[in-house]
Structure formats: C-alpha cells, structure tokens
Amino acid sequence: MNAAMMLAPRTGGLAALALVVSLAPLTFPNAYFYDVAVNALFNAVVCVGLNLLVGYGGQISLGHAGFFALGAYGSAILTGTYGVPPVAALAASAAAVGALAFVVGRPILRLKGHYLAMATLGIGIIIHIVLKTESQVTGGPDGIGVDAFTVLGLAVAGDKAWYWVGAGLLVFAVWISLNLIDSPMGRALRAVHGSEVGAEVVGVDTGRYKVLVFTLSAVFASVVGSLFAHKNGFITPDIGSFFRSIELVTMVVLGGMASTFGAVVGAVILTLLPQLLASFEDYEAMVLGGIMMGTMIFMPKGLLPSLRAALKRRRAAA
Amino acid sequence: MTLLRIESLSKEFGGVHAIEDLSFVINPGTIHSIIGPNGAGKTTLFNLITGVYTPTSGRILLDDHDIAGKRPFELARLGMSRTFQNLQVFFNMTALENVMVGHHLHLDRRFLPSLFRLPAIARRDAEARAHCLELMAFVGIGRYGDADAASMPYGALKRLEIARALAARPRLLLLDEPAAGLNATESREIDEVIKKVAATGVTVVLVEHDMKMVMGISDHILALDYGRKLAEGTPAQVRANQDVVAAYLGAH
Numbered sequence: 001m002n003a004a005m006m007l008a009p010r011t012g013g014l015a016a017l018a019l020v021v022s023l024a025p026l027t028f029p030n031a032y033f034y035d036v037a038v039n040a041l042f043n044a045v046v047c048v049g050l051n052l053l054v055g056y057g058g059q060i061s062l063g064h065a066g067f068f069a070l071g072a073y074g075s076a077i078l079t080g081t082y083g084v085p086p087v088a089a090l091a092a093s094a095a096a097v098g099a100l101a102f103v104v105g106r107p108i109l110r111l112k113g114h115y116l117a118m119a120t121l122g123i124g125i126i127i128h129i130v131l132k133t134e135s136q137v138t139g140g141p142d143g144i145g146v147d148a149f150t151v152l153g154l155a156v157a158g159d160k161a162w163y164w165v166g167a168g169l170l171v172f173a174v175w176i177s178l179n180l181i182d183s184p185m186g187r188a189l190r191a192v193h194g195s196e197v198g199a200e201v202v203g204v205d206t207g208r209y210k211v212l213v214f215t216l217s218a219v220f221a222s223v224v225g226s227l228f229a230h231k232n233g234f235i236t237p238d239i240g241s242f243f244r245s246i247e248l249v250t251m252v253v254l255g256g257m258a259s260t261f262g263a264v265v266g267a268v269i270l271t272l273l274p275q276l277l278a279s280f281e282d283y284e285a286m287v288l289g290g291i292m293m294g295t296m297i298f299m300p301k302g303l304l305p306s307l308r309a310a311l312k313r314r315r316a317a318a
Numbered sequence: 319m320t321l322l323r324i325e326s327l328s329k330e331f332g333g334v335h336a337i338e339d340l341s342f343v344i345n346p347g348t349i350h351s352i353i354g355p356n357g358a359g360k361t362t363l364f365n366l367i368t369g370v371y372t373p374t375s376g377r378i379l380l381d382d383h384d385i386a387g388k389r390p391f392e393l394a395r396l397g398m399s400r401t402f403q404n405l406q407v408f409f410n411m412t413a414l415e416n417v418m419v420g421h422h423l424h425l426d427r428r429f430l431p432s433l434f435r436l437p438a439i440a441r442r443d444a445e446a447r448a449h450c451l452e453l454m455a456f457v458g459i460g461r462y463g464d465a466d467a468a469s470m471p472y473g474a475l476k477r478l479e480i481a482r483a484l485a486a487r488p489r490l491l492l493l494d495e496p497a498a499g500l501n502a503t504e505s506r507e508i509d510e511v512i513k514k515v516a517a518t519g520v521t522v523v524l525v526e527h528d529m530k531m532v533m534g535i536s537d538h539i540l541a542l543d544y545g546r547k548l549a550e551g552t553p554a555q556v557r558a559n560q561d562v563v564a565a566y567l568g569a570h
Contacts (some may be wrong), residue, residue: 018453053383058410105526159534175433176433178431179434179435180432180434182435182443182445183432183435183439183443184418184421184425184426184427184432184439184442184443185427185429186432187411187415187418187419187422188419188422188427190408190410190411190415191408191411191416192421193408193410194407194408194409194410194411195406195407195408197390197402197406198391198402198407198408198479198482199368199389199391199408199419200369200391200394201368201370201390201391201393201394201398201399201400201401201406201483202394202419202420202423202482202483202485202486203391203394203395203422203423203486204391204419204422205389205391206391211558212429244408269449
C-alpha cells in the first residue's frame with residue numbers, strides 16, 4: 001500500500017488511525033501525556049463532527065463550543081443534581097442539544113457567509129451567558145463539580161482509561177463520518193457546498209441537509225462535552241466561550257476542510273502545540289498565531305489536503 | 319395533453335419587465351427552443367419555470383397543476399430538471415459524484431442506514447455508480463469517471479451538467495445554452511446528444527444562440543424580445559418571420 005492510498009479514506013485510513021491511537025501510548029513517558037492525549041482525542045471528535053458542517057457542507061458555526069458546554073452541563077446537572085445514570089444523562093443531553101440545534105438551525109441556516117457566522121456566534125454567546133448567570137442551576141462562573149462516569153457500576157477512572165474511551169470514540173466518529181460523506185446523503189451535502197442551486201434542481205432539499213448536518217455536528221459536540229465533564233470532574237462556563245468556538249473552527253481549517261482525517265490532524269496539532277510552545281513562555285500565543293497564519297498563506301487548503309496534493313503531483317511527475 | 323402551459327406570465331425586477339404577459343404551451347415528446355437577442359428574458363423564463371425565481375403574476379402549469387412558487391427541488395420530484403448557462407457544477411466533487419447527486423431522488427437517503435453504511439446503501443450506491451457511468455458515456459464523457467470536476471475542460475463540464483440532469487430521470491429537461499462556448503464539432507456532438515435524449519421520450523426545452531443547432535433540431539421555436547413573445551412556430555415559420563429577422567439584425 002503506497003502513501004497516497006494510506007491517506008485515501010476507507011482504504012487504509014481508518015485502519016491506520018486505529019493503529020496510531022493504539023500504539024501512541026507506547027510513546028507516553030508519563031501520566032501527564034495521557035491527559036493531553038485525551039484532550040486531543042476529544043477535540044478531534046468534535047472537529048470530525050464540525051468538519052461535516054464546515055468542510056463538507058460549506059456552512060460555518062462560531063458557536064459550537066456552546067453545544068459542547070451544554071452537553072457537559074447537561075451531564076453534570078443530570079447526574080449530580082438528579083442522580084440520573086451517566087450514560088442516560090449523556091444521551092438525554094445529546095438529544096436535547098440535537099433538538100435545540102434543529103430548532104435554531106432551521107431559521108439561521110437560511111443565512112449565508114458572514115450573516116450565518118454572526119448568527120451562530122450569537123447562539124454560542126447566549127449559551128455562554130446563560131451558563132454563567134443561572135448560578136442556581138449551573139453553579140455560575142465558579143463552575144460545578146461532576147461525578148465520575150460509570151457504566152453498569154464500573155467507573156471510568158484515570159487518564160489511561162479515558163484515553164481508550166476517547167480513542168474508541170474517535171475511531172467510531174471517523175468511521176461514521178466516512179460512511180456519511182460517501183452516501184447519497186453525504187453527496188447531497190457536499191453538493192450544497194458546491195452549488196446550492198445546482199443541487200436543488202436535481203431534487204436536493206438543501207435546507208433540510210444543512211439543518212441535518214448542523215444538528216449532527218452539535219450532537220457530536222454535546223457527547224464529547226458530556227464525557228469531558230466526567231473526565232475533568234469539574235467544569236466552568238468558559239468551556240463554552242467564544243474563544244473555544246474559534247479554536248474548534250481553526251482546528252478544522254488548519255487540518256484541512258472537507259477532510260475527515262485532516263480535522264483529526266488539525267485537532268491533535270492545535271492541542272499539542274501550546275504544550276510544545278510552552279518554552280516560549282510569553283511569546284507562546286504569538287508563535288502559535290504565526291504558525292497558523294503561515295499555514296493559511298502557504299497551505300490554504302489545510303495540512304492534509306495540501307500534503308495529499310503534493311504527493312499526487314510527485315507521483316504524476318515520477 | 320400539454321406537458322407545460324405558461325399563462326400570462328410576468329416577472330418584474332424593480333420596475334423592469336424581464337418577462338411580460340407571456341403565454342405558450344409545450345407538448346410532450348418535442349424539442350422546443352427559446353431564442354431571442356441577449357437580454358430578451360430567456361434565462362429569466364427558465365428560472366421562472368424551474369422555480370429559481372417566483373413569478374410576479376401569471377401561471378405555470380405542469381400536467382395542469384399550478385407550480386408557480388414551488389421550490390426547484392419540489393419540481394425535480396415532479397420530473398423537471400435543468401442545466402445552467404453559467405455552470406453550476408459541484409467543483410468540490412468528482413465527475414461521477416456530480417452525476418450521482420443527479421440521481422439523488424432515486425437513491426436510499428435514510429439517515430441512520432447512511433451513517434452505518436448498511437448493505438442496502440452500499441448495494442444501491444454500486445448500482446447508481448454503474449448507471450451514472452453509463453449516462454456519462456451516453457453524453458460522451460465516459461473517460462472522466464473519477465476525475466475531479468475541477469480538472470475538466472469546459473466542453474466536458476457542459477456535458478457533465480446534462481448527464482447530471484438526466485440522472486434525475488426527468489420528463490421535462492431544460493437546457494440553458496448547451497452549446498455556448500463550444501466549437502463547431504462539439505456543438506454537433508451536443509446536437510446528437512439532445513436528439514438521443516428526445517428519442518427516449520424526454521421533452522426538451524432549450525435556450526440557444528447557435529441558430530444552426532436550433533433550426534436543425536427543434537420541433538417548435540419560441541422567439542422572445544424584451545420579455546414578450548415575438549413569434550412562435552416551426553423553424554421554417556420563425557425563420558420567415560419579419561419581426562424575428564428585425565430583432566436579430568437590429569433593424570427598426
């Protein structure tokens with residue numbers, strides 16, 4: 001199997017991903033690496049969902065951290081205050097976030113470009129403010145403690161266990177995403193990105209597909225939010241901040257829009273980079289910004305699609 | 319029975335009458351051309367019929383049902399499909415995928431089976447692939463299969479839109495300037511494709527500037543000028559019409 005085939009989805013891609021996440025822990029010298037790795041995996045799952053909306057559907061959401069935070073708070077409150085089992089709380093939160101995304105998605109996804117960006121930004125900000133101010137329920141800006149995640153009496157405890165939960169979830173999310181984009185539904189969704197009117201005249205209800213993928217990506221974020229809450233044991237409203245939403249979109253764009261594995265790569269890099277740049281201390285944010293600007297200037301399609309195009313060119317030249 | 323009946327159709331854009339009090343009928347199984355100088359309202363008429371624009375007044379009847387104001391995807395379900403003068407190709411997909419989107423209405427579009435790629439989805443997709451490759455061969459772009467649409471030349475993209483429209487299995491196919499930008503040889507090839515399509519029983523309506531093509535393949539021609547009907551009839555009748563000659567030569 002050559003390199004280009006390895007990068008092609010559904011041939012070797014999924015197997016390669018499973019292999020990488022299985023073997024990665026062998027390189028972790030201590031427990032701290034597990035903690036960072038779990039965050040990378042969680043971000044990757046959110047980005048795989050967000051990429052369906054942004055990369056494939058050609059829409060934008062600057063409020064996705066809001067859905068993540070709603071999932072997290074839903075689980076925290078349902079398990080903590082009402083004693084609901086964690087799995088049921090996760091499912092209930094995901095269903096509620098999905099319903100919310102469906103309802104708000106219908107009117108706002110008629111908007112395009114900057115207007116859609118503004119509207120989704122608004123949703124994210126509203127969620128953030130509500131979590132901050134409804135302190136009776138959410139604990140307010142000080143945050144709220146979250147119980148351990150248990151399945152049938154077994155607790156998922158420690159970063160090692162969480163790593164395998166995150167890894168399994170990521171492989172599952174990537175599999176789902178690859179299936180979807182290569183199905184009639186997924187092609188219709190990509191067609192919406194290519195030309196809305198072109199899709200409509202062959203029978204694609206473009207509005208329906210936009211709302212559907214918006215809802216699906218919100219559910220992805222919510223599920224990860226729930227798991228994140230249990231893993232961290234403590235959450236604050238800032239997990240749903242505007243900055244987090246921007247960070248998620250940046251991960252997708254950096255890794256490569258309309259590339260499921262690109263979204264994973266982008267999420268992993270932007271989760272690890274701040275750790276690697278810690279030695280720059282005060283200049284960390286500047287270096288990070290510089291790397292991102294450079295990537296967008298020299299690889300506007302993102303890391304993975306640019307890499308794949310370069311490989312194709314080299315093969316063609318050879 | 320008529321397939322499509324247009325009754326006193328009008329469309330205004332901020333006081334400008336793009337289409338004014340236009341009536342005509344299209345009979346099934348015919349090739350129907352709409353001609354006229356630039357700005358005559360041909361593309362506006364297409365956009366009205368296919369639901370891209372909403373009429374200011376008047377009726378559009380498909381099988382005697384008023385379809386004015388319906389969205390394009392609803393009309394596609396009723397058997398209408400079209401191509402565009404300015405290409406509306408999905409440049410983010412391969413040529414074959416473009417055509418497969420055209421087949422959308424005839425595929426399994428259930429959400430959960432798609433997520434888990436159940437065997438039913440995979441099997442129907444494989445069938446659709448074969449069918450769409452046949453359609454690509456039918457319009458003469460068989461060799462582009464898995465090529466990215468973005469890498470295809472202009473003439474092939476025009477045909478790709480025709481293949482995509484055909485994949486929807488329309489009863490009524492509207493082609494907006496299918497020969498624009500093509501050389502003489504390519505135009506003749508498009509001629510043949512249109513005739514072959516019509517021979518399968520599909521009613522074809524086309525907007526075209528290439529008079530050789532229009533006169534050669536049309537059963538019926540409608541000439542427009544300033545959004546109004548100038549003349550209508552067989553190619554011979556329209557060619558002999560003084561108003562049509564004047565409109566084209568700019569004589570007054």
